[in-house]
Structure formats: C-alpha cells, structure tokens
C-alpha cells in the first residue's frame with residue numbers, strides 16, 4: 001500500500017479542466033472538492049465489474065458507481081453485447097424503432113404503477129415531465145415536493161442557496177417543500193391547500209428509510225385529499241427490487257420516475273404511471289430528439305431481463321447488509337461513532353461526532369485512508385453495491401474501512417486529525433437542498 005496515492009495525472013487534468021469547463025466537471029457531485037482533494041483520485045481511465053482504475057494506474061473497489069446508475073456492474077457482458085449488437089444496426093433514426101415498444105412493455109410488466117411509459121434522457125427531464133403531466137391532468141399548479149428532483153428551474157426554485165441564482169423567483173410559489181417521515185406535516189399542508197395541489201412528489205427512500213407505514217400513509221392522505229402521488233425512483237428504481245420501492249413496500253403511486261439504475265449506465269429516463277393520467281402526455285409538448293435512442297433502449301431491455309431472471313436484488317440486499325453490519329461493528333470496535341442509515345442496497349454511512357467540523361475532517365481522513373487501501377466511497381453519499389460486488393470485495397472493503405477507522409480513532413484521541421490529512425482545498429461540495 002502506498003504512503004500516498006500517486007495522483008499526478010488526475011491533478012494535472014483537473015487543473016486544465018477548470019480552465020475549460022466551469023467548475024471543472026459536468027456533475028456537481030463529481031467535483032473533487034466534494035471528496036478528499038489531494039488524497040483521492042479525480043479521473044477514471046476504465047472500469048470492470050465493481051472495480052475502477054484511475055488515470056494514474058491505481059485500482060479500487062468502487063461504491064460511488066457513477067452516483068447510482070450501475071446496478072449490475074461496469075461492462076456487464078449481457079448489457080454490453082445488447083448495446084454492441086444495436087450499435088451495428090444504428091443508434092437513432094427518423095422513424096420509430098421496435099425497441100421503444102419492447103422496452104415500454106417490459107417496464108409495464110415490471111413496475112407496479114406503470115400502464116403507460118414515456119422515455120426521456122435524465123432524471124431532471126422525467127421529474128419535470130411528471131410535474132407537467134400531473135398539472136395538465138388536474139388543472140392545478142402546486143406541487144408538494146420532498147427531496148432533490150434535478151437541476152430544472154422549478155425544482156431549484158425551492159432552494160435559497162447561492163448556486164440557485166438564475167431561477168425566476170415567480171416559480172417559488174409553484175412548489176412547496178414538506179419533511180420526510182412526517183405525516184402530520186403533510187396533512188397540515190393538504191388540509192389548507194389540497195384544492196391547489198396537482199401532485200405530492202417524494203423519494204420513496206433516500207438516505208433515510210421510511211418509518212413503518214409512512215409510504216402507505218402518504219398514499220392514504222393523497223387519496224383522502226384527492227391529489228396525485230408520484231414517487232421519484234431515480235435511485236431506488238431497479239435497486240431495491242425489479243419494480244423499485246413501490247414493489248418493495250407494496251405502495252403504488254399514480255406516477256413514477258426512473259433514471260440512473262434503469263439501463264446500467266446508459267442515459268435513459270422513464271416517466272410512467274396510470275393510463276388515465278399518462279394519456280394526457282399525448283397532447284403535451286413533452287418531446288426530446290433522443291428519447292427513442294436505441295442503444296439505451298437495447299440496454300434497458302437487457303437489464304430488465306437480468307433483473308427479472310437472476311437473483312440481482314437478493315445479491316444487492318445481502319452484500320449491502322454485510323457492509324452495513326461490518327462497518328457498524330468496526331465503528332464500535334474502535335470507539336468511532338460511525339454507522340449506516342437507510343436500506344442495504346443503498347446504505348448511507350455517517351459519522352456522528354457532535355462537532356460538525358470534526359465530522360468533516362474525519363470524513364476526509366476516512367476517504368483518504370480507504371482510497372489508499374483501494375476503496376472508493378463518496379463523502380456523505382450512498383454506498384452503491386452492485387451484482388458484481390463479490391464476498392471477497394466486501395471483505396476487502398471492510399478490512400480497509402476497519403484500518404481507516406483505527407487511524408481515525410487514534411487521530412481523534414490525539415487531537416491531530418488535521419495533521420494527518422493529505423487533503424487540500426476542501427471546500428464545501430455540492431449540497432442538496
């Protein structure tokens with residue numbers, strides 16, 4: 001194991017990137033400042049299964065997994081062959097392609113709420129389409145929203161962050177936030193404003209698991225007050241179960257949005273739902289050039305075959321549970337307040353020192369020490385296990401995390417966490433609202 005990771009090429013590239021690309025990256029959550037700059041790789045060269053190799057030649061077991069899209073593993077043979085076979089026939093055409101029908105059929109067979117489907121390209125596109133469909137169907141404008149729905153104006157309007165400049169203020173009144181796992185708070189808003197509400201929109205699960213009965217309670221409130229319910233399944237979809245959180249919890253929304261895990265990394269977004277509601281999309285301007293792009297549609301068909309035909313989800317739960325258990329045990333063994341919240345296929349690790357600054361530094365040290373030991377974890381993010389994470393990979397990860405936590409325990413005790421950090425220029429990364 002190196003004393004310090006060799007990261008020269010990564011750092012050289014990023015120095016060039018910030019001159020050419022505002023912020024240096026296309027995705028805020030991938031900016032190096034959000035990880036452990038100076039002690040963590042920035043550029044990937046290639047990946048296979050659950051492993052990635054950075055441009056400096058270091059190898060890692062990955063839990064960032066492109067921020068969620070990779071469910072089966074990188075370069076998963078069945079998906080890559082489907083893409084390659086389609087590539088030989090063409091990527092996109094001026095007429096429709098049968099894959100649009102095949103993929104829609106498979107989604108409708110797999111996702112409980114799906115009776116009709118539209119394909120777009122990313123998460124923000126499908127959540128925006130769901131909002132438009134709900135508003136057109138109900139003739140109402142207000143959306144009650146809990147969680148991140150993407151970068152589009154109407155979602156960013158909820159934020160007061162500096163990064164939300166540029167969004168028309170008038171949009172603020174069209175979306176109102178509500179807290180997760182708090183049925184009385186949602187009911188209080190509905191009591192007052194139900195006749196203005198087009199849609200209640202939430203992540204069925206994020207870093208926090210729903211309290212028992214919470215999702216069924218939300219469904220019941222929406223029915224009682226006559227408003228539509230949409231689940232954002234962009235992270236949970238095809239990860240918790242083939243049919244997403246709605247299958248796992250047995251609660252069926254009116255509309256749902258999928259992206260990320262739907263096509264193992266290919267850019268595809270899905271908005272789907274009940275026929276009567278989705279039908280209004282026929283007369284709406286919800287239209288993108290690349291919606292029928294066939295490499296992604298070939299990928300989604302291949303993915304759904306795997307999700308439905310192989311024990312993919314049992315594997316994600318089993319490996320995630322081993323991780324969650326092992327990490328909490330290590331935390332206890334070393335007297336470090338470290339554990340995971342949320343659900344096993346997308347567990348959310350956290351340090352709970354009372355001092356916020358110490359938590360920030362300890363995260364940096366954890367990332368530094370696990371990366372040196374060949375494991376990539378995202379600061380404060382979810383641990384994305386895949387069908388390609390083997391028992392050996394999990395064991396190696398737990399060993400790396402255990403050693404990192406031992407170093408943290410020692411540094412906290414000695415009061416010298418900052419002194420043992422190779423991390424530089426740690427500014428606040430991308431914060432969601």
Ligand SMILES: Cc1ncc(COP(=O)(O)O)c(C=O)c1O
Nearest residue numbers: 122123124148149150232234235
């Ligand atoms: C729950 C959720 N919804 C929506 C989005 C937006 O997706 P995209 O980045 O593909 O626009 C994300 C992205 O992280 C997400 O996690």
